[in-house]
Amino acid sequence: MTVYSFYIFDRHAECIYKRRWLPRPASIAGKSGQSATPAISAGGGQTVRATDDDSKLVFGTVFSLRNMVRKLGGDDDNFVAFNTSQYKLHYYETPTNIKFVMLTDTKSPSMRIALQQIYINLYVEYVVKNPLSPVEHPGGVGVNNELFEESLEQFVTRVLS
């Protein structure tokens, strides 16, 4: 299983953390020539976007989807993941309105539990409980701490792959 990227959005709809593991297909990797494997260039005519735009698009998507799901299925309903032909987007939202989003390859199993574990064991432990980090994280302040980053890295490489 491959994890492509991971985002956290806070209750103010701001992206407070983002992380990517693999270069986007057909971006810079293709141009450097010799080492680029054919598989990587599969993305077609995708333009290189600023990562900032990516997170806004992801937020817009999950926000609308979640609202639609609640309208149809009641206030307690929530979506877990959706698939495209290229990736699978996994979603977990806490009662405090923090949203965890992970993009993986299409064959991956449900990541709901994994995202919940990231919240409970990594986010709460290393970000929320750090007494010197601010309570809110405008611009990602306080989430970008070493403990959180390292444990997330470990979690994704060891546990998920």
Next chain:
Amino acid sequence: MSSSKASRIGEETRIDKVNAELVTLTYGTIVAQLCQDYDSDYQEVNKQLDKMGYNIGMRLIEDFLAKSGVGRCANFRETADMIAKVGFKIFLNVAPTVTNWTSDNNQFSLIFDENPLADFVELPDDGRAQDELWFSNILCGVLRGALEMVQMQIEAHFVSDILRGDDTTEMRVSLVRYIEDEMPPEEE
């Protein structure tokens, strides 16, 4: 969710414990220092305690959710049970009684039979502390901060305190409004 289910969650959620006296003494020291810093201006001390509590509450709620694993409450009555039987139970190991509901279900009281923050405490005998200082006022702030994070704006204050010579320690909690989801800022 029934209130007995809330009690069960409160009983079964295990968290690391610290010595109760350490908490009592630490909290007492904070209050004493505030009284000193603000020259026994007890209104101001109450305000500062509430503010500190608010900041604690905003973090504590995440720990609460992570440990207890509970989801969103369906109504304010359920929220009250959650606070009393799960929240206070796992963090302070007490379970205050929820009572005195208003008919619109938006206000209730928490009656504390025991209050670990106030063990060993005797209010200063300066003729004012007994009428002005709410010793455990930090708890009001904690509730306000914690509930704000789960989209409830509330107001909380103490109405009586055994430390002041009252028969009970009672906190009044009122729901002001449910907070709407914030939308992402408009694109330029």
